[in-house]
Amino acid sequence: MKTEDNLKSLEADALARDAADALASFRSEFHIPPHGDGEQVYLCGNSLGLQPRATRQALIDELDDWRDLAVEAHFRGKHPWMPYHNEVREHLAEVVGAQPAEVVAMNSLTVNLHLMMASFYRPTRERNAILIEKNPFPSDRYAIESQIRFHGFDPATALIELDADEPNGTISDAAIERAIGEHGARIALVLLPGVQYRTGQVFDLKAITQLAHAKGCVVGFDLAHSAGNVPVNLHDSGCDFAVWCSYKYLNSGPGAVAGCFVHERHARTDRPRFAGWWGHDQSTRFKMGPDFLPTPGADGWQLSNPPILALAPLRVSLEIFHRAGMSRLREKSIALTGYLEALIRMHLSDMIDIATPREPQRRGCQLSLRVKAGRDAGRALFDYLGERGIVGDWREPDTIRIAPTPLYNGHIDCLRLVQATRDWAVHAKS
Numbered sequence: 001m002k003t004e005d006n007l008k009s010l011e012a013d014a015l016a017r018d019a020a021d022a023l024a025s026f027r028s029e030f031h032i033p034p035h036g037d038g039e040q041v042y043l044c045g046n047s048l049g050l051q052p053r054a055t056r057q058a059l060i061d062e063l064d065d066w067r068d069l070a071v072e073a074h075f076r077g078k079h080p081w082m083p084y085h086n087e088v089r090e091h092l093a094e095v096v097g098a099q100p101a102e103v104v105a106m107n108s109l110t111v112n113l114h115l116m117m118a119s120f121y122r123p124t125r126e127r128n129a130i131l132i133e134k135n136p137f138p139s140d141r142y143a144i145e146s147q148i149r150f151h152g153f154d155p156a157t158a159l160i161e162l163d164a165d166e167p168n169g170t171i172s173d174a175a176i177e178r179a180i181g182e183h184g185a186r187i188a189l190v191l192l193p194g195v196q197y198r199t200g201q202v203f204d205l206k207a208i209t210q211l212a213h214a215k216g217c218v219v220g221f222d223l224a225h226s227a228g229n230v231p232v233n234l235h236d237s238g239c240d241f242a243v244w245c246s247y248k249y250l251n252s253g254p255g256a257v258a259g260c261f262v263h264e265r266h267a268r269t270d271r272p273r274f275a276g277w278w279g280h281d282q283s284t285r286f287k288m289g290p291d292f293l294p295t296p297g298a299d300g301w302q303l304s305n306p307p308i309l310a311l312a313p314l315r316v317s318l319e320i321f322h323r324a325g326m327s328r329l330r331e332k333s334i335a336l337t338g339y340l341e342a343l344i345r346m347h348l349s350d351m352i353d354i355a356t357p358r359e360p361q362r363r364g365c366q367l368s369l370r371v372k373a374g375r376d377a378g379r380a381l382f383d384y385l386g387e388r389g390i391v392g393d394w395r396e397p398d399t400i401r402i403a404p405t406p407l408y409n410g411h412i413d414c415l416r417l418v419q420a421t422r423d424w425a426v427h428a429k430s
């Protein structure tokens with residue numbers, strides 16, 4: 001049998017797997033973008049999550065409360081604006097494995113990273129370095145280098161970059177241990193991702209935290225590609241702080257309000273911070289006094305009163321995560337990504353390499369694919385898929401990221417990708 005016919009014969013099996021999926025009904029809670037007469041095969045939740053159907057009404061409700069109640073909506077709205085950020089707290093804490101007082105929804109990711117570094121990167125002459133991975137997301141590097149300069153140090157010496165030491169561009173636990181062991185005494189802050197955005201590699205937050213704390217370093221994590229993708233158990237990891245955005249796996253819309261975690265042990269810290277009135281103790285905030293008294297916990301880092309129109313989609317989305325449950329989502333995710341990986345290894349191994357680690361515990365839902373024939377072929381495949389409504393994303397120089405997300409993707413989506421890739425190969429040869 002030809003590979004194409006072989007792949008056709010797998011459709012019944014993929015559909016049967018989806019029919020048996022206990023989380024399958026969640027797909028109908030999302031708008032799947034149209035393509036032709038049908039729907040896209042959307043495998044890009046790592047970049048921008050799809051819109052929940054309930055989001056539109058939630059926004060309209062806020063506009064109506066503003067129209068009908070104006071200032072009174074702070075207290076009498078359907079979801080009163082004054083305590084609004086509290087409405088997302090429990091579910092946000094659930095998604096990242098934190099205690100409710102350890103999390104707050106505010107600002108955007110890079111802003112939160114700066115606010116956290118203002119408190120948790122306190123360099124001295126002897127200990128001023130930040131340990132990062134060699135190829136972090138550019139915004140993180142810009143933020144980190146600018147903080148180093150802001151304190152009068154030089155990134156050329158104060159930035160320690162952890163190089164990939166595994167064949168596919170991933171970083172071994174041993175390399176992390178070596179770097180912390182070797183440079184620990186001069187590292188002020190270890191700042192690593194939960195999931196690396198290009199390779200999809202998962203880092204062991206607890207192990208890294210223990211190694212770094214043993215050397216007296218502060219530890220923070222960027223969970224942009226972890227939140228809503230893999231369980232992270234932030235509290236138990238023991239890390240000092242974490243930040244993440246909400247428009248990727250958390251499906252809260254472009255530029256959505258981001259998240260921030262501060263470990264309980266810092267709830268009443270006297271570290272310096274950049275303050276604003278919304279971080280002031282709630283019981284006396286409206287006395288409008290001159291002295292800043294921070295609210296204990298992550299709330300104490302808030303600056304401004306929250307953007308209600310931007311928080312409404314987050315509230316809707318987190319409620320969906322609450323119903324689905326991170327552990328059930330993870331279980332499905334492991335199966336779904338494992339299925340995609342098996343299809344690729346079985347039917348595309350002559351043309352595609354997978355950069356993402358093979359072990360399920362070392363990856364989330366994303367697989368990073370490289371076309372063996374090189375960058376131009378990879379780009380041509382990516383464009384071919386796009387024209388057929390199969391949406392992943394492209395990361396220079398040569399990576400196609402494919403993220404089957406357990407809330408709205410099924411096995412059939414994975415099969416469609418593999419079928420189309422095989423068709424492209426046949427097409428390219430003829």
Ligand SMILES: *Cc1c(COP(=O)(O)O)cnc(C)c1O
Binds near residue numbers: 139140222225
């Ligand atoms: C997506 C992403 C960002 C984006 O930052 P914003 O402040 O939300 O624009 C930053 N860092 C990482 C690691 C990301 O994956």
